[in-house]
Amino acid sequence: GEDVEQSLFLSVREGDSSVINCTxxxxxxxxxxxxxxxxxxxxxxxxxxxxxxxxxQDQRLTVLLNKxxxxxxxxxxxxxxxxxxxxxxxxxGAGSYQLTFGKGTKLSVIP
Amino acid sequence: KAGVTQTPxxxxxxxxxxxxxxxxxISGHRSVSWxxxxxxxxxxxxxxxxxxxxxxxxxFPGRFSGRQFSNSRSEMNVSTLELGDSALYLCASSLTxxxxxxxxxxxxxVL
Numbered sequence: 001g002e003d004v005e006q007s008l009f010l011s012v013r014e015g016d017s018s019v020i021n022c023t024x025x026x027x028x029x030x031x032x033x034x035x036x037x038x039x040x041x042x043x044x045x046x047x048x049x050x051x052x053x054x055x056x057q058d059q060r061l062t063v064l065l066n067k068x069x070x071x072x073x074x075x076x077x078x079x080x081x082x083x084x085x086x087x088x089x090x091x092x093g094a095g096s097y098q099l100t101f102g103k104g105t106k107l108s109v110i111p
Numbered sequence: 112k113a114g115v116t117q118t119p120x121x122x123x124x125x126x127x128x129x130x131x132x133x134x135x136x137i138s139g140h141r142s143v144s145w146x147x148x149x150x151x152x153x154x155x156x157x158x159x160x161x162x163x164x165x166x167x168x169x170x171f172p173g174r175f176s177g178r179q180f181s182n183s184r185s186e187m188n189v190s191t192l193e194l195g196d197s198a199l200y201l202c203a204s205s206l207t208x209x210x211x212x213x214x215x216x217x218x219x220x221v222l
Contacts, residue, residue: 031208042115042201043213088154097142097205098167101154 002026006089006102013110018076020105022089025070029091032065033099034074037086046074046087076107084109112137115204115214123220129190132217136183136204142166143185144211145177148199157200160185189219197221 003025012018024032030051035043049056049063049072056063062075072091076083086106090099116135124130136143145157156169160179177187183204189196197220203211 033210035213042215043203045210045212048210090154092208096167097144097159097161097208097211098156098169099144099146099154099203099211100156101146103153 002029002091002093002100004089004091004100004102006087006105008103009106009108011108011110012079014079014081016079018079018083018107018109020074020076020087020089020107022072022074022102023070024072024089024091024100026091026093026100027067027070028094029070030094031092032063032072033090033092034061034063035088035090035101037088037104043088079107079109081109081111083107115202115212117200117202117214117217119217120215121218121220123222124192125222126192126194128192129188130192130219131186131188132200132202132219134185134187134202134204134214136185136202137206137212140204140206140212141183142205142211143179143183144203144205145185145187146201146203147171148201148216149197154201157187192221194221 033048034046060077086104089102144159159167179185199216201216203213205211
């Protein structure tokens with residue numbers, strides 16, 4: 001089945017850019033998502049990208065998709081302390097609403 | 112527009128009991144999915160319902176079941192609880208595949 005991998009931890013200084021990476025195995029993945037989870041909370045949808053796109057920008061967030069390498073990244077510009085959270089990459093296959101998640105990357109922002 | 116609501120937010124049960132969790136999707140959303148989140152296994156897909164029909168099911172034992180009502184509200188049931196069922200159970204609703212919107216979750220503790 002589908003497998004999604006992420007590094008577990010990332011630490012950045014306030015004001016710097018953060019880049020969170022994700023790789024997946026199923027080349028038929030059509031929708032790819034980034035979610036944010038703060039302690040004690042559910043998942044907040046940050047953004048998504050469709051598989052026929054290479055890049056998507058939404059305010060401070062930039063998503064890059066390399067379909068050949070099955071690599072997805074999320075760049076957060078001007079990272080703030082409020083961005084400290086766990087970020088999950090998730091993918092879904094053609095015609096399916098089922099999401100397969102990575103284990104999550106814990107982003108720590110140092111003031 | 113109100114978000115996804117889940118009740119109860121916290122639940123403590125003992126081994127062998129059964130439990131029912133409830134999810135009310137965002138108004139107009141007909142797809143409801145359930146996920147289990149644990150520290151060890153991460154986020155795992157349980158099942159997805161659309162218009163009262165189960166469209167997809169994850170790799171969980173038959174003790175886990177669900178249903179969806181005509182107003183799109185959904186319930187999931189776990190029978191004969193085991194210690195390993197302790198987890199955060201998340202419900203998500205969606206209108207299209209552009210994104211699934213998650214509720215705050217129900218924290219189930221099995222003693």
